Amino acid sequence: MAAEIPPLVSMRGITKRFLGVKANDAIDFDVRPGEVHTLLGENGAGKSTLMNVLCGLYQPDGGNIEIEGELRRFRTPRDAITAGIGMVHQHFMLVPAQTVWENMVLGLDALPQVLPRKDIIRRIEEISERYALRVDPLAPVWQLSIGEQQRVALLKALYRQARILVLDEPTAVLIPQEIQSLFATIRQMRGEGHGIVFISHKLDEVLTVSDRISILRKGKKIGTFAAAGVTKEKLAEMMVGRQVFFNSAPPTTERGPVFLAVRDLVVRGERGNIAVQGISLELRQKEIFGLAGVAGNGQLELCEAMVGLRGSESGDVLVQGRAMGNASPRAFLDRGVAYIPEDRKGTGLVPSMNIRENVVLRKYWKKPFARGRWFIDWEVVAGHTGRLVERFGVITPGLGIPIRALSGGNLQKLMLARELSDNPKAIIAVQPTWGLDVGATEYVRERLLEQRDRGAAVFLVSEDLEELLALSDRLAVIHQGRIMGITEDPRALSEEDLGLLMAGTPLADVLRGREERGDAPLPGPLRDPGTFFAEDGAAQKKAFRAEGKEGRAPWA
Template sequence: MSIVEMRHIYKYFGNFCANEDINFSVEEGEIHALLGENGAGKSTLMNILYGLYMHDKGTILINGEEVNMGSPSVAISKGIGMVHQHFMLIPQLTVTENIFLGMKEAGFVLHRKELQRRVEELNTKFGFNVKSDALIWQIPVGVQQKVEILKVLMRRARILILDEPSAVLTPDEVVELFDSVKALSREGYSIILITHKMSEVLNYADRVTVMRQGRVVDTVRVAETDENALARMMVGRNVDLERQITGGEFGAPLLEVSNLTVKNNKGFETVKGVSFSVREGEILGIAGVDGNGQLELGEAIVGLRRIEHGEIKLNGNVVTRSTIRHRLDEGLAHIPDDRLKKGLVLQFPIKENLIMGMQRSDKYSNGIFMKQAAIEEHAKQLVEEFDVRPADVEYLAGGLSGGNQQKVILAREVDRQPNVMLAIQPTRGLDIGATEFVRRKLVEERNKKKAVLLISTDLDEIISLSDRILVMYNGTFMGEVKYDTPLETFSLLMAGCPVKEIPESGKVV
């Protein structure tokens, strides 16, 4: 029986049709995955179901009853809960306080023992293993994700929308999370899973609906499809995300980091005396759960963050106290973690974003005026080479999709002809087609004998691209491993277990 039915849904933003004639249903006790590229219309459709958007045409039925989903409060009253990708928890409050925040059951005076008892009941029923009296800031992100799910369950939701639920989890935490999700489905809860990770769809979902350009391509049973077929439905062609690099000869170190210590914005040491090097023709991957010092490490290397102790060398030259400009001149290129805030000026056209950092060169400036013809010609060549869409160099960067924004950044940085490429979360938030493109370009840089430092929380990405891998936890490296290391070992390292303490099997006895 279909517990949710969305029939012939249309949603317009001005003249743009984000959802066109969408038919989508979810059965009771089903885990139904929703796949599609950025801009395919997945989030718009789920925002309609949760009452954040009003659809322009179509019908929504919950348990066979037509519903006017005018607001999230209506959705909640109909048993729908949404767990967003970015947690909405207050760190200074306990698990129980966060779960009951805003609920009438909390009352004017908190009856903590009774509320904790109710949390523990749900805990036991679904095996969430969450301490009801723990402060949010004290618990791992994997447990925080479960708290978000408990919040919607406590509001009696029977239909759960999970938006990229494993984005910041270790492999073991992903398994634990989906064990709980499976337990929910066995109890008759319906789960809608929005994810870009094909392995999650194939391992945990019952059915999958693929969307492209605002329309449904197909809905199939997971047991009757495979990764290649799903990728073709998503982007209209074959996609290859398998490991593309083979062993090669590495040259001299182009980036050397020695005993580096860096503080975060709150004054705490988040990088604690780390040392490593990246050689010619090598991709060194740094893995770890988000928030363990990787971002501060990358910012220190590029010159965006003050270095407390230690030394950085580019091409053998010390740049520890050098300006960003000097580091760029020494051959450093940088793909930042946040393309909107750090990589682009959204109000500028594509052509101007493509020369940032090079705008003072004789090629594009005569000292007073910009050489517009040269800038435009240069931009047209890069837009064609990197398949930026639309191919209009006057188009504002803020109007591009996430994948095309990242292509503009990648084109600019590769065009510098760097010796060292620093890529931080280079495919975060990108669809499968854009991800394939960015990864291929990084491999091409490596094959041109450039040194590539890849910092990513996407373990699949680290494994598929890296020659060597360092795993970072709490500001230090737990050890160096290879791409074919068992996932159990990666999980232990990412959770803070030094490599020397891990059994050869990679599993805890």
């Protein structure tokens, strides 16, 4: 009888403590040759800690690791790389100013003084061709798209002959076509005997690509299951300990008047480039207007201009028909515009400040928080903060701790509590569920729907197409700072259609492709960007422009 092939990786009884708290509590986890083993869990469940132990970033307080049956101890990440472990992080660990081939060899041992550039490039091209990860070895990383950068990160692990690959949220920034290409590469690597650890919150993708699934909750392993035998509803319930609902939100039945409009807006990016190229949009009360696009196509600059954080070159933002020019963020706030930025710890919250200070950050000068001209009534602030923390379910040991100690889900809940507590009239929400588990994601989506139903205008910017199609009443697609099209019925679009638009395919070609495939015509067809203001056609747009010179819009 042939001996059983040992797992590529076997982690037994892994325990890791931080300040006395067990982030990993005696966890067993293994990866076999030729399988995709997915690691699932809420934010803070212990997934990242476990993988950081495997990759040599953390030293375990208990347990051991075996690689192909041999007991190993990784004191540094280099030890793990030498043992054949490669990790592709959600935020790619690449040097933007260097070329693809230079990034490949960074940190490698025993490199000659003069690098054999031709040999390195030839090796990159061989791996690229073998796994369909095509990329220009001579291109600087900063010139590559997000999808191409991910290919470089994968190539880097394969170049270093990794047999065990840890993929952390690998589809978070990819369009559907890139996701399918990535899955094809994963299947090929699995077929060649690689062991792959897949970490994702997207349960449909998990069930598509996985062989086995292990679930962590609060630092402990709940169990390991064959992917073929579970549903996403069951996985979500095991992750969070309760039932989670995945139904799409019903579209709004009655849209209100336009509250915020963007007219021919041109905005520069950080490098002086034109990031937003003449965009026009209108946000109506009682609706969620979604914006789809690959990261770095002008979404950030557009949203910052819409809330006064970034000036514009030309064009304007109008709030209730009033031209705001390059008004300050406080001016937008005073007119009822709330902002939920993508960067929670950099733009949205101040990590060194405590919870009370962060909650009152945008209104400490107003009554009842202000006491006279120079003082803050901290007793009032504490009472207000406590009520919000309870109402929004923020889990924290106290109101006086710095917010950097909170998990990602609790940070997002705290920011929602601050921004939504005053019942804003418009909400600009950028990636509001990015990096959150299914439970926290469900919570955030429910709060946005509540705001819409209350009468707010919600502008939802996301790279999660499932989220956009589930929540949006109208949907636009952005590419290289231009709007590619808009639909009044997002659910009539396929993810393939959206992916093509996100990649820059002209609207006419997308519609032609639908016709050739025999797809049903869109009931609310994608419209050319020039007709965004058209309920009654060009006449309304002309009137808007004419009235806009006076700082008033025709609906004001």
